[in-house]
Amino acid sequence: MGENPVRFGILACANIARKVARAIQLAPNSTLYAIASRSLEKAKQFATANGFPSTTKVYGSYEELLDDPGVDVLYMPLPTSLHVQWATLAAQKRKHILLEKPTALDVAELDKILEACEANGVQFMDGSMWLHHPRTSRMKELLADSTGEVSFIHSTSTVNEPPEFFDKDIRVNPGLDALGALGDLGWYCIGAALWAKDYQLPNAVTALPGVKQSSAGVILSCTAALQYDQHHKTVAIIHCSFFSHSSMDLAVVGKNASFHLNDFIIPFQEDSAFFDFTRLAKFAELHIGWNVKPEKVVVPNELPQEALMVQELARLVQGIRKAEHRPDTKWPEKSRKTQMVVDAVKKSIDLGCVPIYL
Amino acid sequence: MGENPVRFGILACANIARKVARAIQLAPNSTLYAIASRSLEKAKQFATANGFPSTTKVYGSYEELLDDPGVDVLYMPLPTSLHVQWATLAAQKRKHILLEKPTALDVAELDKILEACEANGVQFMDGSMWLHHPRTSRMKELLADSTGEVSFIHSTSTVNEPPEFFDKDIRVNPGLDALGALGDLGWYCIGAALWAKDYQLPNAVTALPGVKQSSAGVILSCTAALQYDQHHKTVAIIHCSFFSHSSMDLAVVGKNASFHLNDFIIPFQEDSAFFDFTRLAKFAELHIGWNVKPEKVVVPNELPQEALMVQELARLVQGIRKAEHRPDTKWPEKSRKTQMVVDAVKKSIDLGCVPIYL
Structure with a gap:
């Protein structure tokens, strides 16, 4: 104690x-x-x-x-x-x-x-919670040391909710949680994209067509692109949905390396977590197979991330x-930037999927 | 023989x-x-x-x-x-x-x-070549039997090309391969999205901002969204680039299951290939861990896919x-639909990332 x-x-x-x-x-x-x-x-x-x-x-x-x-x-x-x-x-x-x-x-x-x-x-x-897992710190070290400038980020957070969820859950009640899946699930994806870019805000945020909303306008599923105009023009894609099988994918692809994980929000198990890391991979002679296969980097944690x-x-x-x-001030700043991008996705949806410049 | x-x-x-x-x-x-x-x-x-x-x-x-x-x-x-x-x-x-x-x-x-x-x-x-691997057939069976309606598809094809590539390779020569990365790499991503959707054409194709082109207009890196208007409103994201570390990711998320692989174009090794399949996953009590972890489905192949x-x-x-x-007629039809979507991405880029309706 x-x-x-x-x-x-x-x-x-x-x-x-x-x-x-x-x-x-x-x-x-x-x-x-x-x-x-x-x-x-x-x-x-x-x-x-x-x-x-x-x-x-x-x-x-x-x-x-x-x-x-x-x-x-x-x-x-x-x-x-x-x-x-x-x-x-x-x-x-x-x-x-x-x-x-x-x-x-x-x-x-x-x-x-x-x-x-x-x-x-x-x-x-x-x-x-996921920001506090030592796996997240380990990935950050690799991002800083080995990955090179990040060019592409992909992140999903989806859950297949049962029909009754859409009738009564507070997360789809327009008076209680009007942001719906964007707030509940997309928060993580946006947070992951910002995390991978050292909390630089994107220049523009654009929701993609195909948004699903309830009759009351609550977002049930959406996809959005976060665009960075700097030299490397990173694009981050975030996708959240209450209609799909459980997924929480994060892929970060840089110049020299990439990492992939499919449980970034809640690790598959409580006492350790892993991600796949691939660095300087080329195709083998004749393009038959790869010279380097992904390394499974396992990070134990004594306490659960929460x-x-x-x-x-x-x-x-x-x-x-x-x-x-x-x-x-680091923690409120992370929250505030995440909320800004959530707001931009919502605004883009409200305006018909136009780009919102930050 | x-x-x-x-x-x-x-x-x-x-x-x-x-x-x-x-x-x-x-x-x-x-x-x-x-x-x-x-x-x-x-x-x-x-x-x-x-x-x-x-x-x-x-x-x-x-x-x-x-x-x-x-x-x-x-x-x-x-x-x-x-x-x-x-x-x-x-x-x-x-x-x-x-x-x-x-x-x-x-x-x-x-x-x-x-x-x-x-x-x-x-x-x-x-x-x-990847369409001929038995892994691809195995995934197709799962798509038909277990995944449920596909809601999200994500596919990348990236290679980090050396500086001299951009000077002299035919794949970036506007007179020889004007489609650049879209034709050489994006072809696979688009093909994978169509494959996952049983070769239904999307209703709209939209390139996302952040396209990189050579001074001669050859596409060197791009991201695009393929949008289906039907009830389930599938969104497929494709990303291709000559500037990023080797990646060939495919993720297909349906209502009840998902699969993930990171070597869909060229398997890591020549004599067998695998993908991660997750079905009916829920979070464990208290949302600590998952009740189901991805199954590594290994598919051996006697001959290489080519x-x-x-x-x-x-x-x-x-x-x-x-x-x-x-x-x-199946094979030319697959090629033709893939080419149609390639054309639509190109047109969207040429017109400033507007949606192209098919």
Whole structure:
């Protein structure tokens, strides 16, 4: 547990909160301190059903959790439309924030949250767990050292949802999560493209024809191109859908090497992950076979990526608490750029798949 | 060798002809009968350097090869701009044709070739070797049986060419191969998308911004989207480039399953090939890991895919020779649809990346 563990409060009993609650308990520098729902009964049931420690405080309103001085960090798996209200309030109450993605309905809303965080000296981080896996760091090293300038990025995030999902899930409710698949799934693809380009923003973002939307206008499936005008003219393709078999592909092709993985968001298994890396491949004599085959690079991880995310946030919070440093601006910047590109894809769709220049 | 092996003549000493000459010798129903260059000396050198049988006839002009009544099939690895002239003439001389891709500079030229083939009762096939690998058939079975309606296709073909390539290679010479990377590499990606969609033509084809062209207008790198308007609105992304590390990725994602491979054009090794197949994958409880991991489906092949291509063509020629059947229209139809989409990508690029409706 370490000294002075960072105390997490969970604001809302979403399904994903079960995974993050486990992560909070696995992270050595954090503790599961409290949970709140809008109903005390629901919060109690959730805590019991998920085996929360008996010491976990249980609240029947979000306000009570926000007012508890013992809470250091709020994890907020709320419907997207509620983020700006509750995250801003949390920052004003000097709570550090772990906000589920998509961070907001648009960057204007996110900016309100980030301004409140900055004004109150609190750390902000979104719930992109994969960024914290050591596999991601290993790929970044290869990108820096071996890949050469990136020329092409391909990323998908698809899930085949059952029919009832389209009737009632909050992720397709226009009042709660109007960004639909773009916010829920495309967030990861866009984040991966930005990550591969060291968070340079693309010059233009264009949604491709073939978008599927619900009758209420919620995006259910879309594809988009992110275009960089610089010398190497990188193109990144992102594709997200609620209608396709589970996929979470990431391919990054550079001048001298490429890597491929098909589980970049949630690794196939919890204790290690791999990617295929190919460098300086040529075709063999007569173009029969390859001289180099992909190397399977395996990266073990002692903690699951979501626990590493919690641990990193708690580490930053401990530093702020001890006045060793200010909040790390890297995390809100990553979120903000991702949200900007999400917004651009949405705008391109709304305007009939025209290019949106950033 | 079998009875009455089909006699292949090779028209032009291209580098790729070395691979196909070997394939002709490996195929049990075909024989390497003759080679022609515009220079007798060059043809002799080529035959010697590549260990051709001493029985192989050697010609110092294309016309002599065309006039040799012993030739059943002409394999033509000529620069694309020369295809229409020589392939039409070959058909008129009643030679069956194995034509390197891209088949022509545009579909109007290809139609002249195909009309000559039809008028003269000769078989036409293009040199897309990967279509003949048993791995491709195995994937097709899974597409029909398990994948469900295809929703997304992703395909790349990239090679990192050295600087001197851009000065002198015929594949970037505007007078010889004006289609550049689109014809040489994109041909495969487009072919793969059509293959996955059972050769339905897309409704629209749109090149994406970020195209790289030489000063003479030859396409060196491009990305395009093929869009299907039907209920499932399939989107296929194709990407080809002379500037990137070797890649030949194909991913097909359907409703219930997906497959992935990174060597679809030239398998990593010659005697077997594999792909990753994932069906009905869900995330495990708490979204920690997957309940199903990709299955590595290994498909052995007794002959290399290029020998299987030669064998299939020779089988068709034997049937025609015995008057058992007419030329198989499947192969020219596949080539023609691929060429149509190549043309549409080119037109979209020429018009500033607008959608081209087919």
